[in-house]
Amino acid sequence: xxxxxxxxxxxxxxxxxxxxxxxxxxxxxxxxxxxxxxxxxxxxxxxxxxxxxxxxxxxxxxxxxxxxxxxxxxxxxxxxxxxxxxxxxxxxxxxxxxxxxxxxxxxxxxxxxxxxxxxxxxxxxxxxxxxxxxxxxxxxxxxxxxxxxxxxxxxxxxxxxxxxxxxxxxxxxxxxxxxxxxxxxxxxxxxxxxxxxxxxxxxxxxxxxxxxxxxxxxxxxxxxxxxxxxxxxxxxxxxxxxxxxxxxxxxxxxxxxxxxxxxxxxxxxxxxxxxxxxxxxxxxxx
Amino acid sequence: xxxxxxxxxxxxxxxxxxxxxxxxxxxxxxxxxxxxxxxxxxxxxxxxxxxxxxxxxxxxxxxxxxxxxxxxxxxxxxxxxxxxxxxxxxxxxxxxxxxxxxxxxxxxxxxxxxxxxxxxxxxxxxxxxxxxxxxxxxxxxxxxxxxxxxxxxxxxxxxxxxxxxxxxxxxxxxxxxxxxxxxxxxxxxxxxxxxxxxxxxxxxxxxxxxxxxxxxxxxxxxxxxxxxxxxxxxxxxxxxxxxxxxxxxxxxxxxxxxxxxxxxxxxxxxxxxxxxxxxxxxxxxxxxxxxxxxxxxxxxxxxxxxxxxxxxxxxxxxxxxxxxxxxxxxxxxxxxx
Numbered sequence: 065x066x067x068x069x070x071x072x073x074x075x076x077x078x079x080x081x082x083x084x085x086x087x088x089x090x091x092x093x094x095x096x097x098x099x100x101x102x103x104x105x106x107x108x109x110x111x112x113x114x115x116x117x118x119x120x121x122x123x124x125x126x127x128x129x130x131x132x133x134x135x136x137x138x139x140x141x142x143x144x145x146x147x148x149x150x151x152x153x154x155x156x157x158x159x160x161x162x163x164x165x166x167x168x169x170x171x172x173x174x175x176x177x178x179x180x181x182x183x184x185x186x187x188x189x190x191x192x193x194x195x196x197x198x199x200x201x202x203x204x205x206x207x208x209x210x211x212x213x214x215x216x217x218x219x220x221x222x223x224x225x226x227x228x229x230x231x232x233x234x235x236x237x238x239x240x241x242x243x244x245x246x247x248x249x250x251x252x253x254x255x256x257x258x259x260x261x262x263x264x265x266x267x268x269x270x271x272x273x274x275x276x277x278x279x280x281x282x283x284x285x286x287x288x289x290x291x292x293x294x295x296x297x298x299x300x301x302x303x304x305x306x307x308x309x310x311x312x313x314x315x316x317x318x319x320x321x322x323x324x325x326x327x328x329x330x331x332x333x334x335x336x337x338x339x340x341x342x343x344x345x346x347x348x349x350x
Numbered sequence: 351x352x353x354x355x356x357x358x359x360x361x362x363x364x365x366x367x368x369x370x371x372x373x374x375x376x377x378x379x380x381x382x383x384x385x386x387x388x389x390x391x392x393x394x395x396x397x398x399x400x401x402x403x404x405x406x407x408x409x410x411x412x413x414x415x416x417x418x419x420x421x422x423x424x425x426x427x428x429x430x431x432x433x434x435x436x437x438x439x440x441x442x443x444x445x446x447x448x449x450x451x452x453x454x455x456x457x458x459x460x461x462x463x464x465x466x467x468x469x470x471x472x473x474x475x476x477x478x479x480x481x482x483x484x485x486x487x488x489x490x491x492x493x494x495x496x497x498x499x500x501x502x503x504x505x506x507x508x509x510x511x512x513x514x515x516x517x518x519x520x521x522x523x524x525x526x527x528x529x530x531x532x533x534x535x536x537x538x539x540x541x542x543x544x545x546x547x548x549x550x551x552x553x554x555x556x557x558x559x560x561x562x563x564x565x566x567x568x569x570x571x572x573x574x575x576x577x578x579x580x581x582x583x584x585x586x587x588x589x590x591x592x593x594x595x596x597x598x599x600x601x602x603x604x605x606x607x608x609x610x611x612x613x614x615x616x617x618x619x620x621x622x623x624x625x626x627x628x629x630x631x632x633x634x635x636x637x638x639x640x641x642x643x644x645x646x647x648x649x650x651x652x653x654x655x656x657x658x659x660x661x662x663x664x665x666x667x668x669x670x671x672x673x674x675x676x677x678x679x680x681x682x683x684x685x686x687x
Contacts (some may be wrong), residue, residue: 246469248470249469251438251464251466252466252469252470253487254459254460255459255462255464255545255548256460256483256487256488257460261491261492265492266487267472273474346528348474
């Protein structure tokens, strides 16, 4: 018999019940929103603070199928949905933000490699570890003005902000992972005639790789946060830029879909990384 | 390797009038090769705060001949694993020198095979990849895999890996499994095979069977003994199990402290060669029990509390080696304490 006490650690809710419980908070949020929206629209049918379902749908349609205000593009009447989507506001913003995001992601790779060296090679540890321990405590957003001065207000300042914001934490994280690889494994590898680089890349790096991916998954949100900070202050396109612009116009019908779109994108990236991790490292799940 | 050199090879570069010198050189090389491991006056201590030091090992000197199966015994914390780590090159002695296969040990290298108690296999590699890793890494380092000869060598190593797998009593179907899919005993079988793939003449094993259940442990002990009998590598096996030591070893070395004082490190309390090796309670009955009692007394500081009116094992194994003479199973090389 299913134990229904929520304070029973040993309770085993069945699958259906567990799924229903998972859905409850989503339903409550949607319900509260709808109720608030209806109440506000009853007082003011033109209310834009809590848009109704229709307003949201219209906002999504304009974001997905219409170009941004600043664009000169005018879709011909017979343009296909795909054509409209390719020139749409959300596509443009997603592509701009995505480019910044993925370039930053790529730039983090050398730092991960450096972290493996810091954790493994004593000379690297002596040279870099304290510096990154200190650097990690610097609030990255406080460097934003310096970055704007150094890199200008174009792409590189935003990319630099993401890398500077996330890299020290990732370096320290990966260094800890490397140090946690059992010493027996390293000794064993040397007895199998591995040289230093064999040990670093074919023993240690391979073993910490799934954890590095997990660390990256945890850092997705901070990365997006730094990207948003940069875009909100100085950008001419991007998801955060659009949200900032729409705030001026009280365009909640666009802001809300954008917020959900960003969350969905992050969820998909996270899901992809998790799937890749599971496929590439089946031994890690055990 | 030094030991594989023939006399003409060694004397080739020497002038004719130096025949005597050549003969001496050959004798030295042979003597060095025969001494597979040489531990000379080794002491290890660690700093405890500013002034104090904790001594772990004190003046250890041992010569281990090629093909010996040496078991290091002792209480927990007596320094036997420390000594093994120094043989590996993982730690350096505070004083003294250690040589393996004729050269001083200064860092971990491929001179010795190694089987630890835990983490003996690489978790991210299948059993087959674990077995193949040594020989492939040895010949093809990180960029060497781009060489065309790699794939041919890989095939040969793969065949050898399957042979070793069968030799260890494992199925070919286990080759594709990851270490976490194997039992503890199977993992240690693979770990032994992995070390044997390198064809080292020295094998160092640190409590390799300690985490296993008695039955698995027994079967692995038999396997290890049969593997050793076939190829006769020099084995140094660390354990705290006296029965295991008597079954496996041809030489049992007991490390023990004289007092609990930090300044007092472990010494070789007993160094005993077993004439036959492979002693068990079933095969040697009371003699086995006497020996266990004796060894445990020595490792506990040489004090037997329950004498029950009998002469102690220590007494029996005293100066006249009475027990050795009586049962003809072992003789003591020396009791240094």
